[in-house]
Amino acid sequence: MVAQFVPDWKAHVQHPQPEPPAYTTLHGSHSVPKLAKGKPWIGQLNIVIQVVGSRGDVQPFIALGNELQKDGHRVRLATHNTFERFVLDSGLEFYPIGGDPSELMAYMVKNPGLIPSMESLRAGDIQKKRKMVAEMLQGCWRACLEPDLQTGAPFVANAIIANPPSFAHIHCAQALSIPLHLMFTMPWTSTRAFSHPLANMKTKSENQGTANFVSFSVVEWMTWQGLGDIINEWRDSIDLEPVPLTEGPNLAETLKIPFTYCWSPSLISKPFDWPKYIDVCGFFFRQPPKYSPPDELRDFLEKGPTPVYIGFGSIVIDNPAELTRLIVQATKEVGVRALISRGWSGLGNTGEVDDHVMYLDDCPHEWLFQNVSTVVHHGGAGTTACGLRYGCPTTIVPFFGDQPFWGSMISVAGAGPDPIPHKKLTSSKLADALKFCLREEVKIAAQCISMNMSREDGVKQAVKSFYANLPVENLFCDLLKDRPAVWEYQRKGKRYKFSGVAAEVLAGYAQIDRCALKLHQANEIIIDNRRWDPISGTTSAVISTFSGMAHSSANIFVKPIQVQRAMNQSGRKTPTEADITTPNPKSLEDPRGKSKESSSDEEITLTEALDSAPGYSAKPLESKNAAGSMALASASGLGGFFKHYAKGFFVDIPVAFTEGARAVPRLYGEEVTDYGTVKDWKSGLIVSGKNLTLGLGEGFADLVVKPYEGGKENGAVGGLAGFGKGLLGFATKTSSAAVGIAAYPALGFYKSIRSSLRNGTRHAIQQKRFEEAAFFVQHINDHAAVAGKVVDAFDSLMRG
Structure with a gap:
């Protein structure tokens, strides 16, 4: 059945009036600098717009890209290969992300709801769609870093605009630490005003508002169930940790990602329960193309x-x-x-x-x-x-x-x-x-x-919304104010932000050492695994740990079989070095869709079998015999077993208990003190110290304060309830403090070690930043004037 939209939102729909309602007030968290003429100006950014969908989904973002170009931004639209000419003819840069929109449309017609039909299951449509999503995820990531396919000019994104079905947006923004703004033409944020259009709600209930609100979580949860493993596998390829099962759905809302909805407020106004970082701006229209009818x-x-x-x-x-x-x-x-x-x-x-x-x-x-x-x-x-x-x-x-x-x-x-x-x-x-x-x-x-x-x-309203939600104070260079900062430089305990061009000029004039530069995080995104209580939190960690151990144990036997199968399909009993060191055929595909090598959906190459093993890379393998290859694949499964065991019992389970115990007061409506986020070994020790000293203090204080507050408000009954809260708070906070002594430092050391070992993506980003800066320094029209301005500004900055 086609999803029937039967929401309780008529009260929020405005019938046509002679005068349109005022636009939603833009309540970004940051002020927007103004030029003398009142034109919003935030400097020159490399903006990548990631769009998945039909031509009708792409066209509004072409209008948006053209408007952003007027303010001097470099705009790249990353979408399906078939829309290349459509995008280029509009004057925007184009980058292909793969995926076939016609196949996507055909699948959606056959499966208009969330549950796939038996026909699709029999035809293998689900697996094809998952492979297509994996291809598009990688395409969206390349679109943030790769040079322009037309001119060869380097490109590294400073901000991302995306529609939600592109899926890669939050993860690309996290890896690059850059701002993200979502825009879409259909509701994607939880509200009581109407249900999610994909929720297939055919009847009304007495609590329609609640049903509407929950429908958004249901859709997100089911989407994550189908694609979460694909997304996490791809995240691993760019050195990001997996998103927990409980955090994947509604991730954009949890992180409070700015959102602009592209429909007319004269048709439906902004729902009352949407926060200030969400705007309704109006439909996007491009400039009508020149057309002469036949x-x-x-x-x-x-x-x-x-x-x-x-x-x-x-x-x-x-x-x-x-x-x-x-x-x-x-x-x-x-x-x-x-x-x-x-x-x-x-x-x-x-x-x-x-x-x-x-x-x-x-x-x-x-x-x-x-x-x-x-x-x-x-x-x-x-x-x-x-x-x-x-x-x-x-x-x-x-x-x-x-x-x-x-x-x-x-x-x-x-x-x-x-x-x-x-x-x-x-x-x-x-x-x-x-x-x-x-x-x-x-x-x-x-x-x-x-x-x-x-x-x-x-x-224009959408562009204003985009500007209003940018972290302007952390986004731009301290020397060239209209250039985005991409590097951090420390001297005498002070931190400075440099653009790529500024840093390249200073390094060229021997003012700074490139090795002293660190990637600037313009908009750090942290995905926490939130725990609600010690029981569910610890249970979840235990299940995850044993699941990972079981999977790795299976790989001890499965991976050698996959290697053997790959060799049999290649027609050889023993793999050659070329078999093992040749990249995955998918990586040889031209971004425009021209493949240099192909393989069937059922085939698995030797390289794929080995590369998919946790902690194993095929490149260094030099074994010339089948037994050695199979033994190495089996060993990778064994290594995965011990990795999951150590991380689970020494990090994940203790942290889950610590965080869950500390979060218990939130269950009965109290605020829980935020001791900070563990990012490395230093912050792990700091959070551990705070949790120990403050947690113990709060726990003992609860024994006295809670009964007193309860008795003051509700007499003897309130005092008794307060005593129960105080006792519970004392038990959970002291338990959290005790376990946290070791749990938080262990988490911090794990993250530091992981960061030092999984640094390939960070180094790739650094290299792309250097290449982009070098390219544009070479092409500055008045190099001497710009260099002089940068050096003078740097001297002034260093003098304070």
Whole structure:
């Protein structure tokens, strides 16, 4: 069944009014510097925009990228390979992330809800989708670091803008320690105002607000169940620790990632329970492209009444011939002429000819929708916005995702009928919908919405929201104020922030040593494994530890079999050095999708079998015999067993108990003191000391303070309850302090050791930063003037 959107949000939907409501106030946590003319200015950033989805998902971000370019930023749009020309023609940099949007659309049509159909399971669609996600994760990471494919100019991201389905955004931002801003055209943040569009809520409950709120967590949880292992495997490849199962869902909300929603506030206002770092700004519209219609289209428009438009864009339909016949029959019944878009499904390709119908290939909606009386489409956000922009009454035939959401919005606003799920579409229902759209009151409602939207500028508001939420005070260079800081330099106990160009100039003039530079963390992202109590926290850690040990134990036997299988498939009994040191075929793929080597989905190479073993790299292997290769693979499983054992019993389980015990007062509504985050051995000792001294003090104080506070508020009963709280607080806080003496230092030493051993990604980022700076220093127009400015500013800074 197609997800039906039946939320309790009508109270939050505004019917068309002559004047649009004011934009949501931007409450970023940082002020935005202003130039004399009042133009927001935050310097020159390398911004990568990561987008997964259809053309309709990509198009709004092209408009956003063009607007950011006006303020001097370098903008790269990272999306599917098939949109390369679309992006480049818009004047933005393009980077391919892989993935086939047509396959994604076909999968979503077959599985509009969260539970995959048996047909998809039998066809192996789930595994194909998981592989595609893995490919796109790696593509998004490369998009943050790799040079431009057109010019070869180095590029390292200073900020990321992304839509949530790109999945890589938070993790890329964490690895690079740069700001992240999410933007999307459908609700993705928990609210009581309406349910998640993917939650498939068909009925209302007495506690609809609570059900709506919970639906967002349910969708996130189920998504993480399907992709969490893929994401964590990829995180490991860029030297990030795995995200705990309990933290993966709702990670953006936990980290309070800024979010901008790209729909018109004249249709639906910002829900009351969304925090200040979330904005509703308006639809994104690009500059209408220059378009000259072909003679056939111009003649069709001139030779009769204004036609209706029917099209389903990037939706992949199983039986396009049947849908074509249904559309033609409905338009005949109503007596209207129709422009039918062939789309990705190829409507009208059967060769049938009807005088009242013309089939279209690619035609810009910005031009087309000004020349039709009403529109019928799948309900993509971009197509919906464009139809409303030009005052077109709209019928939505949703297939999946947010499409029922937009159909409901259109219906409530009076600009169209109730949405017709595609599986329930018939010629008579479509005819009725067309008749509804041709009513005078529906036309007026659509025109009122259009008038309101004409006073909005969603793209500019989104840029303001992006600026307002940037950590401006920590983002820019101390020497070149309009350049982002990428390095930290310490002298005489003071920390300075340098841009790549500034650091390169200073190193060239022997003012600083490059070895003294450390990567600057403009926006540090820390993903904590939050514990709620000592029982569940410790149990979870124990289960995780034994699970890892069991998996590694299995690898002792499984990995040799995989190695043997790989050798058998290669047709050799003994691997050669080339077998072992050749990279994974996937790594040989050109980013544009041209593969130098291919392998079937079922194949596993020797390198893959060995590389997938924990702690093992195939490159140093020099063994020439099968027995040696298999023994080494088995040894990697044994090493994994002891790794999980040591980390679990000496770090994870003690820390889980310590954190869980310390968090107990939160269960009965009290604040828990934050002693800081353990990042290395130094911070581990500091947190351990605070937890010991302050924790013991608070525990003993609770024995006296809690009974007194309870008795003062509620008499004897309150005093008794306070005594219970005090006793519980004393027990948990002193227990936490006792175990934390060893747990926090152990965690700190583990993180320090891991950081020193897993530093490949950090070194790669450093190298990319140096290459980018060297490239642009060479291409500075007035090198002497810039160098003089940098050196003078540095001397002044050092003198204080």
